[in-house]
Amino acid sequence: MRDSDDQKRLSHESRFTHHASSLFMATVEQAIEKHIIPLEPYYLPVGKEVGLFEAAYRGKLPVMLKGPTGCGKTRFIEYMAWRLNRPLVTVACHEDLSATDLVGRFLLEGDETVWHDGPLTIAVKHGAICYLDEVVEARKDTIVLIHPLTDDRRILPVEKRGTILQAPDEFMLVVSYNPGYQSVLKDLKQSTRQRFIGLEFDYPPAPLEADILMHEGKIDEQTARDLVLIGEKVRNLKGHGLEEGVSTRLLVYAAQLVSSGIHPHLACEVAISSPITDDSELQRSIREIVTTVI
C-alpha cells in the first residue's frame, strides 16, 4: 500500500520535473487563484457607478476612481470584479514602487535565474482587473509604464525579457486617486489623467451610509443614524482646521466598537476624533458634537 502510494507520488513528481512548463503553469494558476473573489462583496450602489463601470469594461476603457479615503472605492472595485467575474489584482502604490515591481524580475533560485511575473503582468496575462491604488504615489517612470496599456494598443512591454504582451479584451486597468491630497508635486499629469474615465466617489448620502453602518457594524438603526449625523457634523469641520472629513470606514469602526459593547462616546473618541486629528481643540469640538448627538 505504502509502496504504491510512494510510487504514485514519485511518478507525479517526475511528471512535473520533466514537464517544467506544466509546473510553471501550475504556479501561474496558483498566482491568479488568490485574486479571485468567490463571494459577493457587500456594496451599496450610490449613483450610476455600476452601469458606468460595466460600460467602461465593455468598451475597454481605463477607469479612475476619484474620492477621499474610506468612501467605498476599494469595496466598489471588489464588487465589480466579482460581478464581472474577473480576478482582481490590487497594487498599493508608493514612491519606491518601480516598473520592475509591477512587471516582474529575474530572481536567483539555487544556481538558476527564474523569472517572476509582477502583479501587472499577472493581471494582463489573465485578463484580470488591475487596480493601482493611490496611483499618484507611484514614481513617474512607473506611471509611464501603464500608458501603452491604456490606449488602443493595450500592450505591456516586458523589457527585461524583450517581449511584449498583448492584453486580452477582459483586462482592465483601474486607478484610484484622492483629489484632496493634490499638491503641485503630487498630481497626475494631464497626459496620464486623460487616459481614463473618471468616476467620482464621495461619502454616501445619509440614509445609505446608515444602511452601510447597520450592515457592516451590526448596529441598530438609531445608533446608525446617530453615527451618520456625527459624521456629517464632523465633515462640516473640514476647512476649519480639519484636512479631510471623517471617512465611512471610520464610522464603520465606531459602529463595530459599539456593537461589541464599547460606550458610543468612547467608540467615537477612538474611531473618530483620535485618528483624524492631533489638534486638541478640534478633538474637543468633535467630542461636543458626539455628546450632543448621543
Ligand SMILES: Nc1ncnc2c1ncn2[C@@H]1O[C@H](COP(=O)(O)OP(=O)(O)O)[C@@H](O)[C@H]1O
Ligand atoms: N457603497 C458602499 N457599500 C458598502 N460598503 C461601503 C460603501 N462605501 C463605504 N463602505 C464601507 O466603508 C469601508 C471603507 O471603504 P473602502 O472601499 O475601503 O474605501 P476607499 O477604498 O475609498 O478608501 C468599507 O470597508 C465598507 O465597510
Ligand SMILES: [Mg+2]
Ligand atoms: Mg481603498
